[in-house]
Amino acid sequence: MNQSGKILLAHGGGGQLTNELISQVILPAIGGQDASSLEDAATIEIPDVGKIIFTTDSYTVEPIEFPGGDIGKLSVCGTINDLAVCGARPIVISLALVLEEGFEIGLLKRILTSAGKSSKKAGVSIVTGDTKVIERHGDTAGITVNTAGIGLPLRQARVGFDRNETGDAIIISGPIGQHGMAVMAQREGLKIDITGSLISDCAAIHNLTMKLIESFGAKVKWMRDPTRGGLSATLAELAAATGRSIEIRESEIPIDPTALAVAEMLGFDLLSVANEGKVVAVVSADVADEAVKLLRKDSLASKANVIGEIGKVDDFPLVELLTRSGGKRIIQMPYGQDLPRIC
Amino acid sequence: MCLAIPAKIESLDQHIATVDLAGAKVRADTTLTPEAKVGDWVLVHAGYTITILDEKDVRETFAVLREMDELQKR
Amino acid sequence: MNRIAEIRKKIDAYWDTLLSSGRDDVRIMEICGTHTVSISRSGLRATFPKGLKLISGPGCPVCVTGQSYVDKAVYLARQPDVIIATYGDMVRVPGATGSLEAVRGEGGKVEVVYSAHQAVDLARRCEDKQVVFLAIGFETTAPATALAIQKADREGVENFSALLSHKLVIPAMRALLNDKDIRIDGFLCPGHVSVITGWRVYEPIVNEFARPCVVAGFDDEQILKGICEILRQLAEQSPAACCVYPAVSETGNLHAQEVIHETFDVIDTYWRGIGIIPASGLGLKERFSRFDADKRFNLPVFEEHDPPGCRCGEVISGKCIPPECPLFGTICTPREPIGPCMVSSEGSCAAYYKYDRH
Numbered sequence: 001m002n003q004s005g006k007i008l009l010a011h012g013g014g015g016q017l018t019n020e021l022i023s024q025v026i027l028p029a030i031g032g033q034d035a036s037s038l039e040d041a042a043t044i045e046i047p048d049v050g051k052i053i054f055t056t057d058s059y060t061v062e063p064i065e066f067p068g069g070d071i072g073k074l075s076v077c078g079t080i081n082d083l084a085v086c087g088a089r090p091i092v093i094s095l096a097l098v099l100e101e102g103f104e105i106g107l108l109k110r111i112l113t114s115a116g117k118s119s120k121k122a123g124v125s126i127v128t129g130d131t132k133v134i135e136r137h138g139d140t141a142g143i144t145v146n147t148a149g150i151g152l153p154l155r156q157a158r159v160g161f162d163r164n165e166t167g168d169a170i171i172i173s174g175p176i177g178q179h180g181m182a183v184m185a186q187r188e189g190l191k192i193d194i195t196g197s198l199i200s201d202c203a204a205i206h207n208l209t210m211k212l213i214e215s216f217g218a219k220v221k222w223m224r225d226p227t228r229g230g231l232s233a234t235l236a237e238l239a240a241a242t243g244r245s246i247e248i249r250e251s252e253i254p255i256d257p258t259a260l261a262v263a264e265m266l267g268f269d270l271l272s273v274a275n276e277g278k279v280v281a282v283v284s285a286d287v288a289d290e291a292v293k294l295l296r297k298d299s300l301a302s303k304a305n306v307i308g309e310i311g312k313v314d315d316f317p318l319v320e321l322l323t324r325s326g327g328k329r330i331i332q333m334p335y336g337q338d339l340p341r342i343c
Numbered sequence: 344m345c346l347a348i349p350a351k352i353e354s355l356d357q358h359i360a361t362v363d364l365a366g367a368k369v370r371a372d373t374t375l376t377p378e379a380k381v382g383d384w385v386l387v388h389a390g391y392t393i394t395i396l397d398e399k400d401v402r403e404t405f406a407v408l409r410e411m412d413e414l415q416k417r
Numbered sequence: 418m419n420r421i422a423e424i425r426k427k428i429d430a431y432w433d434t435l436l437s438s439g440r441d442d443v444r445i446m447e448i449c450g451t452h453t454v455s456i457s458r459s460g461l462r463a464t465f466p467k468g469l470k471l472i473s474g475p476g477c478p479v480c481v482t483g484q485s486y487v488d489k490a491v492y493l494a495r496q497p498d499v500i501i502a503t504y505g506d507m508v509r510v511p512g513a514t515g516s517l518e519a520v521r522g523e524g525g526k527v528e529v530v531y532s533a534h535q536a537v538d539l540a541r542r543c544e545d546k547q548v549v550f551l552a553i554g555f556e557t558t559a560p561a562t563a564l565a566i567q568k569a570d571r572e573g574v575e576n577f578s579a580l581l582s583h584k585l586v587i588p589a590m591r592a593l594l595n596d597k598d599i600r601i602d603g604f605l606c607p608g609h610v611s612v613i614t615g616w617r618v619y620e621p622i623v624n625e626f627a628r629p630c631v632v633a634g635f636d637d638e639q640i641l642k643g644i645c646e647i648l649r650q651l652a653e654q655s656p657a658a659c660c661v662y663p664a665v666s667e668t669g670n671l672h673a674q675e676v677i678h679e680t681f682d683v684i685d686t687y688w689r690g691i692g693i694i695p696a697s698g699l700g701l702k703e704r705f706s707r708f709d710a711d712k713r714f715n716l717p718v719f720e721e722h723d724p725p726g727c728r729c730g731e732v733i734s735g736k737c738i739p740p741e742c743p744l745f746g747t748i749c750t751p752r753e754p755i756g757p758c759m760v761s762s763e764g765s766c767a768a769y770y771k772y773d774r775h
Contacts, residue, residue, distance in 0.1 A: 185367065191370075192367070192369055193367040193368065193369065194361065194368050194369065194370055195367075195368040197366045197367050197368060198366070198367045255410070257365040257366065257410075257411035258364070258365045258366040258367050260365065260407065260410065260411060261348065261350075261364040261365035261366075261367060261407070261411065262364065262367050264346070264348050264407055265346065265348045265364065265369070265387070266346075267346050341346065342345075342346060342388075342389045
């Protein structure tokens with residue numbers, strides 16, 4: 001893993017280090033399945049009940065409240081989204097808190113109000129939960145939120161890595177990197193964006209995914225919410241899992257100018273920056289335009305666009321980006337959390 | 344080395360400017376460009392303005408700004 | 418796109434002129450790490466005429482900083498009453514006993530800042546701690562450190578100090594040109610260093626070594642314009658110092674130059690891969706020396722030592738390109754970097770690994 005034998009922050013970055021931790025430490029220890037087939041949610045067949053989709057995720061974010069959301073909204077939407085991209089209708093979620101001693105109750109109220117609002121708006125109830133308090137570790141008291149969720153697979157849904165075929169279109173539902181940059185711009189010590197004009201895209205996207213599946217059924221091949229590691233991680237994972245090369249076009253990728261400006265300032269590549277309210281969907285080429293049109297009707301996806309295509313099976317599957325200036329470069333799995341740079 | 348980005352000064356309180364970066368408001372110290380005034384385009388590096396830019400040149404030179412203009416029009 | 422196509426056409430024309438005069442091999446050094454990243458990120462390398470080679474120079478501050486500096490920073494980060502304030506660039510650089518990131522994993526305090534004055538503010542907020550700012554970078558970044566130190570001096574923030582490793586670009590260019598083993602036909606000069614220094618500072622180099630020195634900005638069009646101008650000068654055998662980046666003036670930012678002179682003395686300093694270059698670094702003037710972390714803390718002596726097998730030194734000086742290093746992409750990757758050029762996201766090796774590896 002690494003020389004120190006200790007967990008680094010980068011292990012949670014969603015890149016190569018996270019994958020190594022899962023495949024070399026977590027799965028062997030619990031005697032779990034092969035890492036290559038791991039999805040963000042598990043489909044379980046229960047006799048006499050049928051299939052359910054089950055997922056869990058824990059959330060930490062600094063700062064706890066940021067423009068466009070907070071850890072409450074993030075944890076509710078994140079789990080809804082993990083269910084949604086598996087082709088499920090999210091039904092219920094749980095919410096568990098790990099609070100550090102000294103945490104402000106006023107702040108806790110705001111976070112939970114926000115979580116409650118998000119769940120009501122999404123039509124997904126919070127049905128159970130838990131609270132633990134631990135000793136304070138840092139200078140300021142922190143919070144970790146875990147949510148788990150259950151969804152029911154949509155009858156028409158046929159999504160999976162194995163469904164991708166040559167020529168399928170890759171769609172993204174809107175501008176990339178807004179969440180990661182909005183949060184980075186508010187970090188203690190950095191405080192780049194003083195008025196909070198750069199807003200996180202944090203949102204539940206199940207209405208988008210459900211509309212896609214209800215309209216196009218099995219022509220929707222695969223979906224993923226490009227969170228940690230951004231679009232780069234999602235596409236690199238797709239190429240690795242399908243064994244297919246992918247080509248995407250820089251000029252077709254929706255970009256938010258404010259996010260771009262902040263990314264340029266801090267030396268980030270927006271392709272590798274986290275999103276919290278976007279879906280990447282692979283659909284049959286023949287419904288690509290219609291799917292984009294359908295998505296754009298929803299305010300969450302008004303900038304949806306086809307950004308590239310699934311290529312053929314390749315010995316060395318690569319994600320290639322055709323740049324604005326006509327060059328080509330390879331998109332890789334980010335190796336951990338990027339850091340802002342100056343010089 | 345040395346990332347720097349063009350931005351426009353929106354307000355100035357002694358040597359601390361608030362600059363506009365495609366909508367994001369960022370603080371920048373103008374000590375190194377004391378002649379900078381509200382409305383000027385400046386190049387910001389690590390929280391300091393390091394030069395004043397000619398408005399004509401700005402769009403001509405920085406693809407990132409042309410891109411942003413295009414994006415804002417969309 | 419048309420604008421870029423036009424410059425490309427010119428590049429091809431000058432290249433043809435060079436070919437017809439019997440030159441089929443031109444080596445241009447981009448000194449600046451941000452140029453390296455831009456070139457890799459836009460995939461430009463593959464679009465150049467065959468025989469036109471861009472080699473990356475010593476323009477990534479993290480890459481040219483000696484290992485002993487990293488070891489000192491890591492040593493300080495392990496002291497219980499010390500907070501390290503650093504640009505994100507330094508966090509992953511491996512020292513002999515680990516990186517700052519690893520020390521943070523052990524409970525050490527390492528804060529990432531965007532600006533030098535944020536480190537002074539941090540010191541003011543944490544009065545019972547010593548805040549040590551890792552002052553790295555070239556002429557562009559040095560004025561920020563200078564102003565932070567002046568601020569700490571003026572406001573009496575005595576728990577602030579800086580561990581200095583500021584470097585100057587021109588002496589390094591000179592050192593490379595004096596090295597018989599390195600061939601450089603022209604320099605793509607750093608845009609933002611030149612904002613501070615002005616573009617005329619390259620004139621003595623042109624006069625002495627007869628190499629084109631062209632200052633360019635950082636997007637594709639600027640880089641292509643700069644390269645085009647270098648090829649023109651080579652084709653017409655008229656090397657000159659000049660600038661295609663309107664942000665840069667002849668004489669640079671005089672205020673920034675004055676702030677540097679007020680705060681620092683020019684000193685000899687160690688560059689990884691090159692060695693000690695005379696008058697190529699900045700040390701604090703006597704009146705500010707109480708803010709010098711080297712003097713404030715009783716630091717052990719750390720040796721300069723490069724990781725075995727690592728060719729970062731040769732990469733930095735343009736003697737080899739990253740894929741020619743046996744460690745590149747095998748045991749040295751961004752996730753387990755051996756050498757500094759793989760650590761910094763603008764290091765040549767990281768840029769090649771991320772964007773140019775097939």
